[in-house]
Amino acid sequence: MSRRMGEPKAQHVPDFRRNAFAFIGESMFFGLGLVFASTTTILPDFVSRLTGSAVLVGLIISITEGAWRAPQLLFARGLAHKPRKKVYLTRAGLIGRPVCLFYALVLTLARAPILAVALFFAMHTTMYVAMSVDTIVWWDVLAKTIPARRRGRVLGSSTALRGAISIGIGLLIAYLLGDSGPGFPTAYTICFAPPDFASCSRSPRGASFVNPRRSLRSVGRRGRSTADRSPVSCARTRRSAGSSAFVC
DSSP states (O other): OOSOTTOOOOOOOTTHHHHHHHHHHHHHHHHHHHHHTOTTTHHHHHHHHHHOOHHHHHHHHHHHHHHHHHHHHHHHHHHHTOSOOHHHHHHHHHHHGGGGGGHHHHHHTTTSHHHHHHHHHHHHHHHHHHHHHHHHHHHHHHHHHSOHHHHHHHHHHHHHHHHHHHHHHHHHHHHHHSTTSOOTTHHHHHHHHHHHHHHHHTSGGGSOOOOHHHHHHHHHHHHHHOOOOOHHHHHHHHHHHHOOSSOO
């Protein structure tokens, strides 16, 4: 026998190359976007210049960690047994990612610091609560689309690229926020622009996209040609009909 008893079959994941490039790209761009809106450097300095309050500056890290980690305890159990998780990844992204597009609104309210900082913390909290759901589901989607023996290569590539590019980003940020930079609030307007781009690159459509009409036609042909009407076969048919961005 070519395979021992009890040994799991090799997992076949279609369109691995496209999915791998999609994960590398979205992980790299998302991480680079967060460099421009870092919760340990950029945002504390922004709130400090906006309000001058050390309490509000310290509140950034507390809200970030609380909004990102605490909801995972609430959502993880409910999402653990969901048969399809990509839909929650998409919904969380549609809620959380566009929030940073409105960071510029805070800059327009710079003359009203109380209103500006209240709006900033509301948007920041919303983004990280959505990111908590995103984080739970993201790893499941990764596990379904990237074989186990290749995940380290995918994650390592995105981390290496992000780290190399971050060196140049650090020099740019040092200039923008330095004495020779454009000053407040123009410097922060420039810093908040890349996260806007990163929020768009985070969209699931960056992965291998399946034409819905073509997918439904193939499902119909498969249903007519197969005689196996078991629950497993029906579940596979439903999953194929619902696939969109990541080919799972």
